[in-house]
Structures are given as structure tokens and as C-alpha cells.
Amino acid sequence: MIKKGILLLLLAGFVVVISNLIINFSGSSELNPLARYYAENGPTEVGAANLVTAVVVTYRGFDTLGEVTILFIAAAIVGFFLKILNSNNNRTSSLRKPSEILETASTLLVPTIFMLGTYIFINGHLTPGGGFQGGAVIATGVMMIILARPTSEFNHKLLSILEAISGIGFVLMGVLGLILASGFLNNAFLPLGKLGNILSAGAIPIIYVFIGIKVGSELTSILNSLKENQNEV
Amino acid sequence: MSIILAIFLGLVILILAFAAIYHKNIKVAIIASGAVGLFASVLYLLLAAPDVALTEASIGSGLSTIIFFYVLNKIRQSND
Amino acid sequence: MTQYLSVEFIAMLTGFLLMVIGVWGIISQKNLLKIVIGFSLFDTGLNIVIVSLSYVKNSTAPILDKAVEVSDAASKIADPVPQALVLTSIVIGLGVTALMLAYVMRMFREKKSLEINSYNELKW
Numbered sequence: 001m002i003k004k005g006i007l008l009l010l011l012a013g014f015v016v017v018i019s020n021l022i023i024n025f026s027g028s029s030e031l032n033p034l035a036r037y038y039a040e041n042g043p044t045e046v047g048a049a050n051l052v053t054a055v056v057v058t059y060r061g062f063d064t065l066g067e068v069t070i071l072f073i074a075a076a077i078v079g080f081f082l083k084i085l086n087s088n089n090n091r092t093s094s095l096r097k098p099s100e101i102l103e104t105a106s107t108l109l110v111p112t113i114f115m116l117g118t119y120i121f122i123n124g125h126l127t128p129g130g131g132f133q134g135g136a137v138i139a140t141g142v143m144m145i146i147l148a149r150p151t152s153e154f155n156h157k158l159l160s161i162l163e164a165i166s167g168i169g170f171v172l173m174g175v176l177g178l179i180l181a182s183g184f185l186n187n188a189f190l191p192l193g194k195l196g197n198i199l200s201a202g203a204i205p206i207i208y209v210f211i212g213i214k215v216g217s218e219l220t221s222i223l224n225s226l227k228e229n230q231n232e233v
Numbered sequence: 234m235s236i237i238l239a240i241f242l243g244l245v246i247l248i249l250a251f252a253a254i255y256h257k258n259i260k261v262a263i264i265a266s267g268a269v270g271l272f273a274s275v276l277y278l279l280l281a282a283p284d285v286a287l288t289e290a291s292i293g294s295g296l297s298t299i300i301f302f303y304v305l306n307k308i309r310q311s312n313d
Numbered sequence: 314m315t316q317y318l319s320v321e322f323i324a325m326l327t328g329f330l331l332m333v334i335g336v337w338g339i340i341s342q343k344n345l346l347k348i349v350i351g352f353s354l355f356d357t358g359l360n361i362v363i364v365s366l367s368y369v370k371n372s373t374a375p376i377l378d379k380a381v382e383v384s385d386a387a388s389k390i391a392d393p394v395p396q397a398l399v400l401t402s403i404v405i406g407l408g409v410t411a412l413m414l415a416y417v418m419r420m421f422r423e424k425k426s427l428e429i430n431s432y433n434e435l436k437w
Contacts, residue, residue: 007340014336021362022329027321029370031387035394039387043377051375051390052284055397067401074408078415120287128283128376132404136291143299195377215404219296222411226303239320243327250331253350254338266350269331273357276327279320280368281391283376288403289360297353297410304414305346308421 047192048125048201056130057204057211061174061185068170068214072163075218079225098148106148113141121212125201131208135215142220146227154224159217166214173207235279242279246272263301270294321368328361345417345427349410356406360399367395 121134338351
């Protein structure tokens with residue numbers, strides 16, 4: 001009982017700390033100077049119609065690089081935690097067979113899902129979406145393959161090669177920006193084009209394709225290491 | 234109109250969050266926590282953030298629920 | 314009083330209460346999977362609070378097209394910077410959740426138990 005009281009006291013402390021934000025809240029009616037700068041100069045400097053993409057890929061490009069790195073480290077540690085126990089690999093076929101409907105539907109749906117994911121990251125500078133969302137959608141398609149064919153093996157070599165190439169490409173684009181334009185991850189070394197066209201915004205579509213492939217392969221390798229652990233008990 | 238929708242979404246999110254913490258059946262709890270992400274993505278759309286809404290719908294409610302179920306399945310398998 | 318009847322305030326209140334529920338789940342639940350669910354609820358709540366701070370009254374999404382011309386963009390759009398940061402935060406949240414779940418699997422294999430009370434090596 002006394003333990004419960006201490007926990008409630010902790011929670012009350014937490015509420016008091018944050019409640020200041022709630023009580024003194026008055027909504028903002030205009031943009032702050034930083035956002036105003038991005039809104040006014042973003043279209044001419046970066047050329048992307050989607051300003052969130054402009055912020056993610058160019059103005060705050062280092063954040064994205066760090067994020068991709070964190071995701072890579074998380075995937076590596078998940079693989080490490082679960083692989084270390086797989087030394088005596090006696091694969092039991094106790095898995096339940098997938099249903100007929102799932103198997104048939106997956107052959108129809110998986111190419112469509114992959115196409116949707118590719119669409120999302122190629123159009124990242126025009127419509128909502130981008131590398132992270134497209135990569136997650138592609139990982140969902142891979143998930144469907146895993147569910148429909150639980151006995152099939154994954155090609156680890158292909159996954160790691162894809163991830164390495166896209167990671168190197170992402171950094172290479174940044175360095176090209178440093179050499180040919182004004183700074184790391186600057187997209188202006190390719191022609192900016194007309195605002196709203198698919199071939200615009202300089203290097204942003206290329207960078208987003210690399211990010212999409214990298215995030216997709218990283219999430220797939222997380223799912224894959226969880227799946228391989230599934231088969232033997 | 235959007236205020237009514239926001240209040241409704243907020244109530245649903247809070248009820249689902251309580252279910253996710255307190256429901257006895259762990260499967261229901263995982264589904265409820267995934268549904269919190271799904272309704273939160275509609276709330277993001279009301280707040281003029283479609284990018285965030287797309288991310289939350291695909292990652293927060295899709296992939297993380299799948300990973301939870303993988304782990305739960307694994308734990309159930311080695312239990313019996 | 315009027316500022317309390319707006320979409321952004323309601324969203325912020327929801328996110329705040331979601332954070333409180335998440336913290337309560339983390340400190341009060343005994344099941345390891347429930348603790349991980351508490352962490353992910355806390356994550357969602359924090360993201361909702363940050364996005365609600367980025368909302369400007371009567372604004373639209375920060376995407377320039379026919380509805381929002383380049384010339385009057387600054388007076389019509391919501392703040393894009395917090396949205397970009399939350400985008401990052403959601404993806405990292407998935408990585409952290411996967412990491413915690415892998416750790417739960419590993420712990421379960423050692424002791425065959427999901428109760429936090431059976432792991433008392435680090436008890437104080």
C-alpha cells in the first residue's frame with residue numbers, strides 16, 4: 001500500500017512539472033522567425049514544394065543522417081541479441097501452414113504495396129511522405145511475404161549490400177553538396193527546376209530514394225531477425 | 234466542427250490507452266496500443282501535419298504492432 | 314477561456330494525459346510487455362504535444378501548391394520544423410521499441426517469466 005502511495009506521489013510530481021505548459025497555453029497566431037524564414041526562402045533556396053521535406057533533407061540534414069545511424073545501430077543490436085542463441089540450429093517444422101487466402105492474396109498485393117512505397121518516396125518533395133514512410137510501407141510488404149511463406153529463406157547478402165550501398169550513396173550526396181555547392185547535404189548542385197515538377201528540387205529525390213531503400217532494408221532486417229528466432233525453440 | 238472531432242478523438246485515445254495498460258488479456262492490450270497510434274494519426278491530420286500522420290499510421294500503428302505480436306508469439310511458443 | 318476551446322489545446326491536453334497514463338503504466342505494471350506498451354504510449358503522447366505546439370491558428374499543411382501560393386506562404390502554413398523533428402522521433406521510437414522487445418525476449422529465455430519481480434539481481 002505504501003508503495004502505491006510513493007508511485008502516486010511520483011506521478012503527481014510529473015504532472016506538476018508539465019502542467020505549467022498546459023495552464024499558460026495560448027495558441028500562436030503567427031509563425032516564429034525561423035519558420036517564417038523557411039517559408040519565405042525555402043521555395044527559392046531548395047525548390048521543394050513540401051517544406052517539411054526541405055527541412056528534413058537539407059536544412060536539418062544532419063538530424064536525418066544521425067537518425068538513420070541510430071536505426072542501423074538498433075537493427076544491429078536486435079540481430080546481435082537474437083542471433084547469439086542460434087548456435088544449435090535444429091529447425092522444427094511446427095509452424096502452422098498459412099491459409100490459402102493469404103497465400104493467394106499476397107502474390108496480388110505485394111507488388112502493389114512495393115509500388116506504393118516507391119511512389120511515396122519518389123514523390124517525397126511534392127506530396128506528404130518521403131523516405132521513412134516509403135521504407136516502412138516496403139517493410140510491411142516484406143512482412144506479408146514472411147507471413148505467407150514462413151519457410152522461405154531470406155537473402156542476407158542482398159539486404160546488407162542494399163543497406164551499404166544506400167548508406168554510402170546518402171553520404172556521397174552530402175559530400176557532393178559540400179564540394180559543388182555551399183555545404184554538406186546542400187541539394188543545389190543539380191538544377192532546381194520548376195517548383196512542383198517531379199524533376200525538381202535538385203538532389204532531394206535522389207537523397208530520398210537512398211533514405212527509403214536504407215530505412216526499408218533496416219526495418220526488414222529487424223523483422224527478419226525476429227522471424228528467424230521464431231523457427232526454433 | 235473540427236473541435237467536436239478533436240474532442241471525440243481525444244476521448245477515444247484516452248479510453249484505448251487505459252485499455253492498453255489495464256486489460257488482462259495482453260493481445261487486447263497490444264491491439265489497443267496500436268489503435269492509439271491510428272487515432273493519433275487522425276489527430277495529426279487535424280493539426281495540419283499530413284507528413285507526421287502518414288508516418289504515425291505506417292510506423293507507429295502498423296510495424297510496431299507487428300513486432301509486439303512477433304515477440305508475444307515467440308514467448309507463447311516457448312511456454313508450452 | 315476561449316483559447317481552451319481550440320483544436321490545438323484539446324490535442325495538447327490529450328497528449329499530456331497520454332503521457333501521464335504512459336508513466337503510470339511504466340511505474341505501476343508488473344508485466345514486462347505492459348511496461349514496453351507504457352513506453353510507446355508515452356512516446357505517442359510526447360509527439361502529439363510537440364505537433365500541437367507547431368499549429369498556427371487557421372493554418373494549412375506546409376505544402377506549396379495551388380491552395381497555398383509561394384507569395385503568401387508565410388501567413389498560411391503551420392510551422393514545419395517541429396513536424397520534421399517529430400517525423401524523426403517516430404522512426405527512432407520504433408527502433409527503441411524493437412530493441413526493448415528483443416531485450417524482453419532475451420530476459421524471458423533466461424528465467425521463463427515476464428514478471429518484473431522475478432528479476433531481482435539489481436534490487437535495491
